[in-house]
Amino acid sequence: QQKVQQSPESLTVSEGAMASLNCTFSDRSSDNFRWYRQHSGKGLEVLVSIFSDGEKEEGSFTAHLNRASLHVFLHIREPQPSDSALYLCAVSPGGSNAKLTFGKGTKLSVKS
Amino acid sequence: DTTVKQNPRYKLARVGKPVNLICSQTMNHDTMYWYQKKPNQAPKLLLFYYDKILNREADTFEKFQSSRPNNSFCSLYIGSAGLEYSAMYLCASKTGGSEVFFGKGTRLTVV
Numbered sequence: 075q076q077k078v079q080q081s082p083e084s085l086t087v088s089e090g091a092m093a094s095l096n097c098t099f100s101d102r103s104s105d106n107f108r109w110y111r112q113h114s115g116k117g118l119e120v121l122v123s124i125f126s127d128g129e130k131e132e133g134s135f136t137a138h139l140n141r142a143s144l145h146v147f148l149h150i151r152e153p154q155p156s157d158s159a160l161y162l163c164a165v166s167p168g169g170s171n172a173k174l175t176f177g178k179g180t181k182l183s184v185k186s
Numbered sequence: 187d188t189t190v191k192q193n194p195r196y197k198l199a200r201v202g203k204p205v206n207l208i209c210s211q212t213m214n215h216d217t218m219y220w221y222q223k224k225p226n227q228a229p230k231l232l233l234f235y236y237d238k239i240l241n242r243e244a245d246t247f248e249k250f251q252s253s254r255p256n257n258s259f260c261s262l263y264i265g266s267a268g269l270e271y272s273a274m275y276l277c278a279s280k281t282g283g284s285e286v287f288f289g290k291g292t293r294l295t296v297v
Contacts, residue, residue, distance in 0.1 A: 078228070108286065110288070112223075115274075115293065116290060116291070117192075117274075117276060117288050117289055117290035117291040118229075118276060118278075118288040118291075119288075120285060120286070120287075120288070123285060162228070162229065164229075164286075168283065172280075173219075173231050173234065174219075174221075174229075174231070174278075174286060175228075175231075176221075176228040176229045176230075177228055178226065178227060178228045179228070
């Protein structure tokens, strides 16, 4: 059964400093990797999806996937206080009815 | 319209009473999911419909029901709410290689 773990549990960075979040997964055959953000009391906002090893950039968010080491990272460039939220990693196989397995998330606080 | 709509956004329910949550999408997606999210916990898949076929997770099999009367709508039904059902309920949809789209969620509070 797929296991997804995220670290750190919480992270505080200064406005403008790079924030790096880590996600590890257990099933090397996983195909789809997504990073979501949840502001307090709100729904999930997809930030970036990545399906092959390497990097993918969406605005200030960059995902880096290394399937061999079972890691997918999220780097946030020049975060703002409005980026303070819970960041969730989700892993799934491909296909129409694929189930997402989530980590518990990293709570990011950006201080001005 | 790439949005998944959930109603209501907030729901207050009494212990022992039924709860019905609604989700809709107009993207003609074949798969619709329901997740439960509690504070400090990972979102947990409860069930999903692939077309007309309902798949329920083994550990929540008896706690939640669902129906999908047509491609656009999917409901989540709790027959008798308990305090442990208080959570955010998230609906999502996808098809083929598309992105997974989430709704804004329904915050259920059981008292």
